[in-house]
Amino acid sequence: MNNQPAIAVKNLSHTFVTEDGKHVEVLKDVSFTVRPGEFFTILGPSGCGKSTLLRVLAGMIKPNHGELLFSDGKTSERLAMIFQSFAIFPWLTVYENVEFGLKMQNVSIHDRRETVHEHIKEMGLTGFEHAYPKDLSGGMRQRVGIARALALNPKILLMDEAFSSLDAFTAERLRKDLLALWSKDRMTIVMVTHLVDEAVEMSDRVLVMTPRPGMVEATIDVSLSRPRDKRSKDFFALVDRANELVKI
Amino acid sequence: MRYPHHIKIYKKRWHLVVTFLTIVLPIVFIFVFSKIGGISAGGVFVDIGASFVRVIFAYIISVALAIVFSLLLGSAKAEAFFLPLFDVLQSFPSFALLPIFSIWFGVGNITAILFLVMTMVWPILFSTLSSLHMVREDLKEASFVFGAQGGIKKLLHFTVPVAFPGIITGSIVGLGEGWEAIVGAEIIGISPGIGGFLNKASMDGNIPILTFGIIALLLILFSMNKLIWLPLLKKSHDYSHE
Ligand SMILES: Nc1ncnc2c1ncn2[C@@H]1O[C@H](COP(=O)(O)OP(=O)(O)OP(=O)(O)O)[C@@H](O)[C@H]1O
Ligand SMILES: [Mg+2]
Numbered sequence A: 001m002n003n004q005p006a007i008a009v010k011n012l013s014h015t016f017v018t019e020d021g022k023h024v025e026v027l028k029d030v031s032f033t034v035r036p037g038e039f040f041t042i043l044g045p046s047g048c049g050k051s052t053l054l055r056v057l058a059g060m061i062k063p064n065h066g067e068l069l070f071s072d073g074k075t076s077e078r079l080a081m082i083f084q085s086f087a088i089f090p091w092l093t094v095y096e097n098v099e100f101g102l103k104m105q106n107v108s109i110h111d112r113r114e115t116v117h118e119h120i121k122e123m124g125l126t127g128f129e130h131a132y133p134k135d136l137s138g139g140m141r142q143r144v145g146i147a148r149a150l151a152l153n154p155k156i157l158l159m160d161e162a163f164s165s166l167d168a169f170t171a172e173r174l175r176k177d178l179l180a181l182w183s184k185d186r187m188t189i190v191m192v193t194h195l196v197d198e199a200v201e202m203s204d205r206v207l208v209m210t211p212r213p214g215m216v217e218a219t220i221d222v223s224l225s226r227p228r229d230k231r232s233k234d235f236f237a238l239v240d241r242a243n244e245l246v247k248i
Numbered sequence B: 001m002r003y004p005h006h007i008k009i010y011k012k013r014w015h016l017v018v019t020f021l022t023i024v025l026p027i028v029f030i031f032v033f034s035k036i037g038g039i040s041a042g043g044v045f046v047d048i049g050a051s052f053v054r055v056i057f058a059y060i061i062s063v064a065l066a067i068v069f070s071l072l073l074g075s076a077k078a079e080a081f082f083l084p085l086f087d088v089l090q091s092f093p094s095f096a097l098l099p100i101f102s103i104w105f106g107v108g109n110i111t112a113i114l115f116l117v118m119t120m121v122w123p124i125l126f127s128t129l130s131s132l133h134m135v136r137e138d139l140k141e142a143s144f145v146f147g148a149q150g151g152i153k154k155l156l157h158f159t160v161p162v163a164f165p166g167i168i169t170g171s172i173v174g175l176g177e178g179w180e181a182i183v184g185a186e187i188i189g190i191s192p193g194i195g196g197f198l199n200k201a202s203m204d205g206n207i208p209i210l211t212f213g214i215i216a217l218l219l220i221l222f223s224m225n226k227l228i229w230l231p232l233l234k235k236s237h238d239y240s241h242e
Helices: A050-057 A094-104 A109-122 A138-150 A168-185 A196-202 A233-245 B005-037 B041-072 B076-091 B094-105 B109-133 B137-145 B151-188 B194-203 B207-239
Strands: A007-017 A023-034 A039-043 A065-070 A079-082 A156-160 A188-193 A205-209 A216-221
Touching: A007 A050, A023 A050, A023 A216, A039 A050, A039 A196, A050 A156, A050 A188, A079 A138, A079 B137, A094 A109, A094 A138, A094 B151, A109 A138, A138 A168, A168 A196, A188 A196, A196 A233, A205 A233, A216 A233, B005 B041, B005 B207, B041 B076, B041 B109, B041 B151, B041 B194, B041 B207, B076 B109, B094 B109, B094 B151, B109 B151, B137 B151, B151 B194, B151 B207, B194 B207
Parallel strands: A039 A188, A039 A205, A079 A156, A156 A188
Antiparallel strands: A007 A023, A007 A065, A205 A216
16 A cells, blocks of 8 residues: 555635624644545544534535645545434435435446445345335434445545434444444545544544634544453543543 | 335225225216206316316416526525515515406416416415525535535436425415416406306306305315325425424
């Protein structure tokens, strides 16, 4: 594997202008790189600009200043995202939701079918193909959200607080499932969270952001072996360190 | 949720029964009562049919216009300009336009349909616009990330499903107002039509025929609602869930 980063962010700054003309400086001179296949987490207090940063990576927000480079160019082919609110389309069935990205890429019906079924099975959604989102529990909906993202076989997977609106048991289960999938596929993951535990449990590296305007406070290497024991001394030590770095 | 098969079949059968009854009942009703009332059943069909065709034509034009307008109003600037204008037009009583339409286009179908469009297009337009406005930000983002970007893809796979509930509720309100308007216009003079039928029965003091006309109209509206609008409304609740 070469040394070229999967994502390189250089001197990124962004200021929103609200409808009444106020300027809100959200990101200030943010620079970092993400390695190919890395599980990279952005951790920071509420409102510090984490979601904004992720939306810049996704190409939804054009930043005022700074550069963004992927290994395959200015925008990334095969980029997918998992949302806190699931954001699965209520007018589509489970099957159609998982199929959505492939359909937009003009993959033929025949070629999509196999991929879609594979990911439906992988996420434990077999038998629910024709159900609509309204008939699913929160955990199931997020499974659809994950299957929809993975069906694209993404090189880069973005996650914005993907487990924050689930109950503790469901969240833990889905974190485990996602880690298992990542260790198999090794896509590059950029996750946003405000939970220190979640960051240390899942990531290779954690970028800690300052309160708004979001700047890089520090980057922590999480060199614990996987699967991680959340009750080990080393785990606690890292959580403590991260906690000290996160300023509210 | 897994849908057991027997439930599906049951629903289908039930649907068939309802369809059958809602189509057959009005027709049977009209035949039986026209026999009893001693008028020709054909005449009633012609009258109701004429009104029906006008409303449907005007409805199709109204929906098309409303959808095109609401898509054109996609930008905040265009909307700031046009919305107040549409609001004035909406509150303008369409009946006031009827005399001038009659002078320009004569007392006939063109006048009736124009007048109906002026009545029906507003509720559909405003309700479609409000659906587009209330769309969840996260769904917008997801459609972007997963590739429903630009032109026709975004339109078909995002904008149309988002607008759908608004189109349906707007259509129900618009058609209600449309029927009200066409009966009024037909009483004033546009013929043939159910409005004229009712008016004549009233002039003749023929209360059984008058009642019969009203019930026939009710049955047809009821059938349309039961067969078309209620299922679509139910579907649209799924679309806009949460
Ligand atoms: N479109 C926008 N217009 C104006 N201000 C915005 C916009 N989007 C976000 N903001 C503001 O920018 C700041 C950062 O928002 P962002 O959602 O990126 O924070 P976050 O770190 O993800 O917070 P949270 O933990 O609450 O999700 C907030 O103060 C927010 O109000
Ligand atoms: Mg956020």
